[in-house]
Every structure is written in structure tokens, then in C-alpha cells.
Amino acid sequence: MARKIGSRYTVHQVIGRGSAGTVWLGEGPDGPVAVKLLREDLAADQVLVGRFVQERTALTCLDHPRVVGVHDMVVDGSDLALVMDLVQGTDLRTRLEHDGVLAPLVAASVIADVADGLAAAHAAGIVHRDVKPENVLLDLAAPPGPGGAPRAKLTDFGIARLVDAPRRTRATRIIGTPDYLAPEIIEGLEPRAAVDIYALATVLYELLTGTTPFGGGHTGAVLRRHVTENVPPVEGMPDGLWRIISECLAKAPASRLRASELASRLRLLLPELAGVGPLAVPAQRTATEEAPTPGEAVYAEADAGRGTHRRRRGPAVPLVPGPTPDSTRDTHTSLRRPSAGELASYAEESRAQRTQPAPGAHRRTRAQQIRRRRTLAVLIAVILLLAGAAAAWTAFAAEAPAHAAGALSGAWHPRL
Numbered sequence: 001m002a003r004k005i006g007s008r009y010t011v012h013q014v015i016g017r018g019s020a021g022t023v024w025l026g027e028g029p030d031g032p033v034a035v036k037l038l039r040e041d042l043a044a045d046q047v048l049v050g051r052f053v054q055e056r057t058a059l060t061c062l063d064h065p066r067v068v069g070v071h072d073m074v075v076d077g078s079d080l081a082l083v084m085d086l087v088q089g090t091d092l093r094t095r096l097e098h099d100g101v102l103a104p105l106v107a108a109s110v111i112a113d114v115a116d117g118l119a120a121a122h123a124a125g126i127v128h129r130d131v132k133p134e135n136v137l138l139d140l141a142a143p144p145g146p147g148g149a150p151r152a153k154l155t156d157f158g159i160a161r162l163v164d165a166p167r168r169t170r171a172t173r174i175i176g177t178p179d180y181l182a183p184e185i186i187e188g189l190e191p192r193a194a195v196d197i198y199a200l201a202t203v204l205y206e207l208l209t210g211t212t213p214f215g216g217g218h219t220g221a222v223l224r225r226h227v228t229e230n231v232p233p234v235e236g237m238p239d240g241l242w243r244i245i246s247e248c249l250a251k252a253p254a255s256r257l258r259a260s261e262l263a264s265r266l267r268l269l270l271p272e273l274a275g276v277g278p279l280a281v282p283a284q285r286t287a288t289e290e291a292p293t294p295g296e297a298v299y300a301e302a303d304a305g306r307g308t309h310r311r312r313r314g315p316a317v318p319l320v321p322g323p324t325p326d327s328t329r330d331t332h333t334s335l336r337r338p339s340a341g342e343l344a345s346y347a348e349e350s351r352a353q354r355t356q357p358a359p360g361a362h363r364r365t366r367a368q369q370i371r372r373r374r375t376l377a378v379l380i381a382v383i384l385l386l387a388g389a390a391a392a393w394t395a396f397a398a399e400a401p402a403h404a405a406g407a408l409s410g411a412w413h414p415r416l
């Protein structure tokens with residue numbers, strides 16, 4: 001079903017859905033484009049429309065091969081649309097879901113591409129603020145990079161901030177996706193370029209291990225870990241990659257690499273990563289296993305219905321035509337920022353949990369608890385069954401002589 005967007009674009013087919021709207025395959029005066037049509041409620045928000053128009057230049061000025069370019073913005077009646085480069089391929093989340101983990105060479109090459117895009121954005125004074133696998137598109141039509149790695153492009157610059165900002169963002173709220181939030185954002189500092197580096201290092205860790213370093217469980221637990229915990233070394237992780245990840249996940253923003261440094265450090269490592277197989281990682285965790293501590297319970301509401309770990313799906317433009325992906329998932333979010341007291345209590349909880357040093361270990365302990373509870377339940381059931389059987393036997397034994405006598409006499413009498 002074709003539909004006109006403004007006077008210059010026609011859209012034909014939905015190629016994906018995100019929390020802010022629907023992405024369509026379209027046609028413009030210069031050829032095929034991707035058109036992100038914002039949700040009606042957002043498009044009807046005059047403050048939001050005003051902000052989009054104000055930021056038009058910032059959004060459309062970024063021209064870099066590793067960034068999905070925004071060519072145009074259309075405000076037309078009830079339509080508010082961003083016209084973008086059309087990327088033929090898939091997004092990094094879908095690739096990760098398909099593969100589980102990526103080989104170190106492929107992961108490093110993809111992240112180096114994204115770091116190049118970020119370097120260009122940061123040089124232009126733009127902070128992305130929502131770097132995550134969903135916002136990295138893999139251009140499968142372009143010649144592959146080292147080790148056959150697909151070329152990556154970063155998309156959705158500033159969209160989370162624009163969409164969340166007008167009505168919901170106050171000094172007390174956080175914009176972003178919990179797993180990728182730098183600690184300084186949680187502590188209330190103004191997000192600078194280093195927040196993107198922290199998020200990108202989180203993505204690199206996730207590509208290599210299949211899980212984010214501080215994710216899992218309720219949002220409050222995730223925020224606490226960002227602020228108070230350090231990532232323990234991962235068995236089998238190539239040293240060079242581990243050093244880069246640790247530097248970029250530093251709690252102090254100033255200690256992190258800059259985007260251009262990150263890109264060049266990763267590229268220097270590529271030759272030694274050639275031929276290194278993907279890490280052997282344990283089975284995926286189940287995020288819902290972890291119950292919130294009292295301090296974290298305040299975030300349960302933010303988690304409800306959002307499914308911070310629901311992962312999705314959906315190609316950008318599939319090279320092989322298939323069914324239209326339905327990618328309805330709320331990925332970025334506006335959260336209440338924890339108070340200083342809550343952060344301090346998170347730190348206390350962290351100290352109390354010293355026997356559970358790593359998020360992975362934390363989750364394993366929780367799984368063990370569940371197993372222990374199940375074993376206990378089975379034991380109690382067996383004990384109750386045995387007790388019942390014993391009581392029944394005692395009662396039977398007490399009555400047995402009389403029954404036996406009656407039965408014997410009853411059995412014999414007729415024959416007498």
C-alpha cells in the first residue's frame with residue numbers, strides 16, 4: 001500500500017517498528033530511502049514537533065559513511081517523518097540473536113566502525129545517548145570488512161532525547177536504555193561524549209559474551225551495578241579486547257578512551273584476532289529470575305510491560321524478501337533518577353553481596369536458590385507422604401487383629 005509523505009516521498013512497505021514509530025521502505029527524488037514515521041501521539045505533540053524543527057540542522061548535518069544519514073525531515077499534517085539512508089541488511093541485535101555471540105575479529109571490526117561514526121558525531125558536538133545493538137545497522141550490500149565482518153552504521157542520533165525530552169525529561173529523569181547507561185548519567189551529570197563510549201564498550205562485551213556486563217533483573221539492580229560494581233575478567237576473552245573494554249567501562253568518564261582512540265586501538269588488534277573463535281559462554285541468563293531488593297523495587301513499575309530484556313528481531317531491509325518484521329519493543333526509556341540516598345543504599349547492598357562478586361555469579365546464585373527451593377519442596381513432599389503412609393500403617397496395624405479375626409471367622413463359618 002503506497003502512501004505519500006510530504007510532497008517528495010512515497011512509502012510502500014513497513015520494514016520495522018521501534019518505540020518511536022514505524023520505519024518504511026520508500027522512494028524519494030534521489031532513489032530509495034528509509035522513512036521513519038513517528039507515532040501519531042508524538043507527531044501531534046506541538047512541543048516535540050518544534051524541537052524536531054529546531055534540531056533539523058543537527059540531525060541532518062552528519063555526513064559520514066559509518067552513520068545512517070538523515071536527509072530530510074517532513075512535517076506534514078499529522079505526519080512527522082525522518083527520511084534516512086536505506087540500509088540493506090539487518091540490525092546488530094538481530095545478528096546477535098541469531099549468532100548468540102560473535103567471533104572477536106567480527107565484533108572488534110563492527111565496533112571500530114561504530115566508533116568511527118561516533119568520532120564524527122562527537123567532533124560535531126553531537127552525543128548519541130542511546131548506543132545499543134538496535135541502533136547499529138549492518139550494511140550487507142557493502143563489501144565486507146576484515147574477516148568478512150559486515151560494515152556497520154550507527155543510526156537514531158538524538159532521537160531518544162528528542163522524543164523523550166519535551167514532556168517527560170526533567171532533571172530527575174534519565175533517558176536511555178538501562179543496560180547501556182553510563183554511571184554518570186545515573187548520578188545526574190550532564191551526558192557528554194564519554195557516555196557513548198561506555199555504551200559502545202557494553203555492546204562490545206555483549207557481542208563477545210552474549211550478555212551485557214551489568215544487565216539482568218530489575219532496572220534498579222541494573223542501575224546499581226553500573227554505579228557500584230566492576231566487571232570481572234571474562235575467561236577466554238583476548239587480553240587486548242579486555243583491556244579496551246575495561247578502560248571504556250571506567251566509572252570516571254575522563255578515564256575512558258575517546259571514540260577515535262577506540263577505533264584505532266581496535267583496528268590495531270584485528271590481525272591478532274584473526275582465527276580466534278567465539279568465546280564459549282554459558283547458557284543465556286533469564287533476567288526475570290532476580291527479584292528486586294527493597295531499594296530496587298521502585299523501578300519495578302518502569303520494568304512492568306517494558307520487558308527491558310525482551311529482545312527483538314527484524315531485519316532492516318532483508319536482502320531476501322520475507323515477512324515484514326514486527327519489532328514492537330520499547331527499548332529506550334525515561335526512568336526516575338535514583339536519589340543520592342538510594343545510590344548510597346545500593347552501595348550498601350553491594351557490600352552486603354560481597355559473596356556474589358559478578359553479575360553472572362549473582363544470577364547463578366539465584367538459580368541455585370531456585371534449585372535448592374525445588375529440592376526442599378520435593379523433600380517436604382516425600383516426608384509428608386512417608387508420614388501419611390506411616391500413620392495409615394499404624395492405624396491399619398491397630399485394627400488388623402480384629403479384622404483378621406473377623407475375616408477368618410467370616411471365612412470359615414459358612415463351611416462349618
Ligand SMILES: Nc1ncnc2c1ncn2[C@@H]1O[C@H](COP(=O)(O)OP(=O)(O)OP(=O)(O)O)[C@@H](O)[C@H]1O
Pocket residue numbers: 015016017018019020021022023034036068084085086087088090091134135137155156313314315316317327329330331332
Ligand atoms: N535506515 C534504515 N534502513 C533500513 N532499515 C532501518 C533503518 N532504520 C531502521 N531500520 C529498521 O527498522 C526497525 C525499527 O527501527 P527503529 O529505529 O524504529 O527502532 P529501534 O531502534 O529498533 O528501537 P527503538 O526506537 O525503540 O530504540 C529496525 O528493525 C531497523 O532495523
